[in-house]
Amino acid sequence: MPRIRHERFDCSPGCTVEGTLRYIDGKWKGVVLYHLLESTLRFNEIRRRIPNCTQRMLTNQLREMEADGLIARKVYAEVPPKVEYSLTQRGKSLEPVVTALKAWGDANVTIDPQRSQAAA
Amino acid sequence: MPRIRHERFDCSPGCTVEGTLRYIDGKWKGVVLYHLLESTLRFNEIRRRIPNCTQRMLTNQLREMEADGLIARKVYAEVPPKVEYSLTQRGKSLEPVVTALKAWGDANVTIDPQRSQAAA
DNA sequence: CATGACGGTATCCTTTTCGACACTATGTGC
DNA sequence: GCACATAGTGTCGAAAAGGATACCGTCATG
Numbered sequence: 273m274p275r276i277r278h279e280r281f282d283c284s285p286g287c288t289v290e291g292t293l294r295y296i297d298g299k300w301k302g303v304v305l306y307h308l309l310e311s312t313l314r315f316n317e318i319r320r321r322i323p324n325c326t327q328r329m330l331t332n333q334l335r336e337m338e339a340d341g342l343i344a345r346k347v348y349a350e351v352p353p354k355v356e357y358s359l360t361q362r363g364k365s366l367e368p369v370v371t372a373l374k375a376w377g378d379a380n381v382t383i384d385p386q387r388s389q390a391a392a
Numbered sequence: 393m394p395r396i397r398h399e400r401f402d403c404s405p406g407c408t409v410e411g412t413l414r415y416i417d418g419k420w421k422g423v424v425l426y427h428l429l430e431s432t433l434r435f436n437e438i439r440r441r442i443p444n445c446t447q448r449m450l451t452n453q454l455r456e457m458e459a460d461g462l463i464a465r466k467v468y469a470e471v472p473p474k475v476e477y478s479l480t481q482r483g484k485s486l487e488p489v490v491t492a493l494k495a496w497g498d499a500n501v502t503i504d505p506q507r508s509q510a511a512a
Numbered sequence: 513c514a515t516g517a518c519g520g521t522a523t524c525c526t527t528t529t530c531g532a533c534a535c536t537a538t539g540t541g542c
Numbered sequence: 543g544c545a546c547a548t549a550g551t552g553t554c555g556a557a558a559a560g561g562a563t564a565c566c567g568t569c570a571t572g
Binding site: 298299326328329332351352353 | 559560561562563567568569570
């Protein structure tokens with residue numbers, strides 16, 4: 273069971289920073305959010321965009337985000353199953369946050385392929 | 393030992409979102425960052441601002457952030473020990489991110505004191 | 513008949529996180 | 543002599559996160 277994160281926002285008063293963090297934290301949520309900001313996607317479309325994320329993890333993250341009201345899950349009762357994920361209004365409202373994260377990352381985070389390979 | 397987080401940024405190409413997340417993730421980093429944006433603080437000053445964070449955790453988080461080049465640690469060789477923490481340039485550059493996180497949180501995160509108490 | 517795509521579950525196991533608690537050194541005040 | 547404040551460190555253990563792998567049903571294709 274995914275277990276809802278953010279059970280305790282008991283940081284100092286006024287600290288909604290942590291609260292927000294709890295929503296977008298979780299190994300792959302940032303990326304998922306980022307991709308869904310661009311377009312609605314099917315399960316395996318997301319999967320292909322994040323090759324290092326296992327199926328189980330992706331399901332978990334999506335479920336948590338759904339529970340948090342960030343994304344909407346639409347199931348088509350077709351015979352090759354079809355499920356589409358999209359952002360809710362609430363999810364879309366995270367855009368400035370994701371944008372800020374990406375902007376800082378682009379400027380400050382060095383993605384070193386060598387190191388990534390070495391670590392793997 | 394704190395163990396450096398962000399060892400693998402191996403998400404999909406262009407995803408520096410996750411990369412940034414790895415820097416500000418970690419239970420109390422958001423709050424610490426937030427408080428240090430306001431002013432330089434001593435160890436116990438931070439501690440008093442985040443009562444729910446244990447001493448050990450705070451030390452760990454501060455150490456990680458220092459290793460990440462986000463904060464500077466200045467030790468005064470006085471006899472009641474005195475250590476001041478402040479943001480580096482890199483740390484300060486996170487301000488838009490923290491601001492975005494806080495803005496979204498203020499609008500979307502309900503800090504329910506009842507629930508916090510109950511959980512505690 | 514076997515294989516693959518689809519969108520998942522279930523189970524197992526390892527790693528990481530984090531909280532509790534005790535302990536350190538030094539100097540000051542009582 | 544004792545407690546207190548400062549800024550930590552060390553150890554322990556529970557819980558959570560996350561990775562690996564196998565499995566499900568259905569339909570189409572080869």
